[in-house]
Amino acid sequence: MIHFNLILEKFNGIGKSQFVLFFMVAYYNISKGLNAVATVFIAYSPQKRCNVPPLDDSALYPNLTESDILNYTIPYDAVTEKYDNCMRYSFNLSKCNVDLTCVNQTYPAITCDHGYQYDRTIFTETVITEFDLVCDQNYLNALSTSLFYIGMLVGSIVFGNSADRHGNLTTKVDWNIWCDLPRDLYHWVYDFICNSLRMERLARNYESPRWQFTNGIDKKAIKTTKSMAKWNGVVLTEEDWDRATKNADKNINIPKKYSSLDLFKTPGIRLVATKAMFVWFSTTALFYGLVLNTGALAGDVFVNNVLGGVVGMSSMILCMFLMNRIGRRKLICSLLIIGSLCLLLSVVINQYKKANSGLETLSLAFSFAGRFGITGATEVMYPFIAEVFPTVIRGNGVGIASSCSRIGGILAPFVISLQHYLTWLPDVVFAGLALVAGLVSLTLPETNGCRLMETIEEAEIFYKNGKSKVSRSDDMVADVENLDNEVHNDLIEPANTSVL
Known part of the structure; x- marks a missing residue:
């Protein structure tokens, strides 16, 4: 396995290729942010009270204000100093007339039996007002929001595993293609072709070379690294590659697939x-x-x-x-x-x-x-x-x-x-x-100033004594040699892994 850290050192920090990758990832996160906050507006819960026809009919009772209606029909909680907007007094509304003789606040409170009256000053309609997700139906509002995050949960499990097996961008390409399936046939075919060509090209050129080297895809990894070097104006010589590969012949059994x-x-x-x-x-x-x-x-x-x-x-x-x-x-x-x-x-x-x-x-x-x-x-x-x-x-x-x-x-x-x-x-x-x-x-390992670990064995040693500290190139090569020796001396033989 080629030690990518030794190659990466030649890039001297962030360059044009890293900016391209950054904006690619940022582009995908725009829609994520919109989806995350949309619920604040879509499921906005306005002020409400029970519908109390005909008392809230302004044509029949033009002199009744909103405060009057609340006072006549809705129980008031002296402790919270608020009206209980999920209840009303149980007097018979059908007997109400213009002189309000039907109003009797000694009647026990009941749940709203004629629906709800919402304040539509800010939003004319939301999910809450359309489906009456209030009072004893409040849990449905929470449940509907949670279902969105359940979808994100499934995606994290499925595509996290896929990213390790097939690569990050390849996984993203496949998911983008499948996301277009529900659309009509014409647009789906068009988007399928365009997205496939565009995204597969990006996947070929910008898949993580570290992942490719670690998983034994050296030819593609070298091609990806050279492409990044070209974008950054960096020249990689044969000496650089020889230096990175001279310690690659190891006896460590690195599985090709992990779960x-x-x-x-x-x-x-x-x-x-x-x-x-x-x-x-x-x-x-x-x-x-x-x-x-x-x-x-x-x-x-x-x-x-x-x-x-x-x-x-x-x-x-x-x-x-x-x-x-x-x-x-x-x-x-x-x-x-x-x-x-x-x-x-x-x-x-x-x-x-x-x-x-x-x-x-x-x-x-x-x-x-x-x-x-x-x-x-x-x-x-x-x-x-x-x-x-x-x-x-x-x-x-x-x-x-x-x-x-x-x-x-x-x-x-x-x-x-x-x-x-x-x-x-x-x-x-x-x-x-x-x-x-x-x-x-505070009990997690500090990774600031440390190079990325590549194998499970290297990670185990890093957790014990912090072996992945950034160092000079010559010291880094020595660290790799010492690390492999410690793996055989200090750790158990790598277990066979199964694909989830």
């Missing part, structure tokens, strides 16, 4: 994988929980969504500069703890704000500060999770950790729905989860 089961066959990777799954589960549950709950914040939903986006972008940009300076672990831990404390402060202030607009604004500010920390931690997790796994099972590692993160996304809407019972409970749950995840993240 998710290989993440749990050796102790080091097993422990790291378990921690990574929990931390990514937590950060994703927190991120989507805060994003999807934007509609419940005080103020305008559109302004809040824009502010949330600005806060998120600011957090990501800051993390870009900080994660190589202070390390992944410390940064993730710090951001999660900051997020936890800000959410708790927001909850406390919100409980005592009453009609104080200043405290309401302060509570909103702490809520966005919490989102700042959570968003940053979530984004740092993406490169961090990829770095803690070796190349041969990186796709499976990221896939299974991503699967756990999708479980967090699936559960987030149900946690949010707890606010219908206790308004402060979702943020308290999220704050506690952020605190625990932050502490667990």
Whole structure:
């Protein structure tokens, strides 16, 4: 196996080929972002009350205001200081006339038996108003959102394994082609041909050479590397290739195919994988929980969504500069703890704000500060999770950790729905989860300043004593030789792996 790190050293950092790959990945993530926040608007839940015909007919009762209707028909809770908008007094509405003699607030409360009246000032129609997903049907709103993340969960499992077996871009090409199947035949044939030609060309030229070398596809890997070098204006000489291959004749049995089961066959990777799954589960549950709950914040939903986006972008940009300076672990831990404390402060202030607009604004500010920390931690997790796994099972590692993160996304809407019972409970749950995840993240191996691991054996040694530190080229070659000796002396023989 050619040691790609020795070749990569000749590239001297980021060049044109890396920018091309970056924009390719960024292009695919645009639609992902739109899908992630669409629920805030599509499933917006406006103010509501029970329909009480004919009392809410302005033609028959032109002098009745909305406050009057609420006062006459809807029970008021003195403890929460709110109307119970899922109930009404059970007097017979059909006997109502212009003098309101039918109104009797001594009658027991019943659930809304004539449907609901919604405030359509902001949205004329949403999923909530169309299907009446309120009151005892609230769980269906959470369930419908969770189904979207269940689809993402299935994709993480299936395509994480496929990425390790067939390559990242090849997997993406196949998925893009199949996504066009539901469309009409003419457009499908057209898109099939165009996407196939365009994406297969990209896959041939820009599949990960590290993955290709590690999986023994040396000819294609060399071609891919030379193409990248040409884009970057780098000249690779025969001496460079000889230097990278002179230690390639090893006795280590590197399986050609790996599955998710290989993440749990050796102790080091097993422990790291378990921690990574929990931390990514937590950060994703927190991120989507805060994003999807934007509609419940005080103020305008559109302004809040824009502010949330600005806060998120600011957090990501800051993390870009900080994660190589202070390390992944410390940064993730710090951001999660900051997020936890800000959410708790927001909850406390919100409980005592009453009609104080200043405290309401302060509570909103702490809520966005919490989102700042959570968003940053979530984004740092993406490169961090990829770095803690070796190349041969990186796709499976990221896939299974991503699967756990999708479980967090699936559960987030149900946690949010707890606010219908206790308004402060979702943020308290999220704050506690952020605190625990932050502490667990400190126990993961630090990958800042380390070269990527390629084999399971190399990963096991790195977890023990940090063997993958970046060094000079000559030292790197020596590290490879020592590493292979340690594999045979310190580790058990590699287990046979099965394809999942």
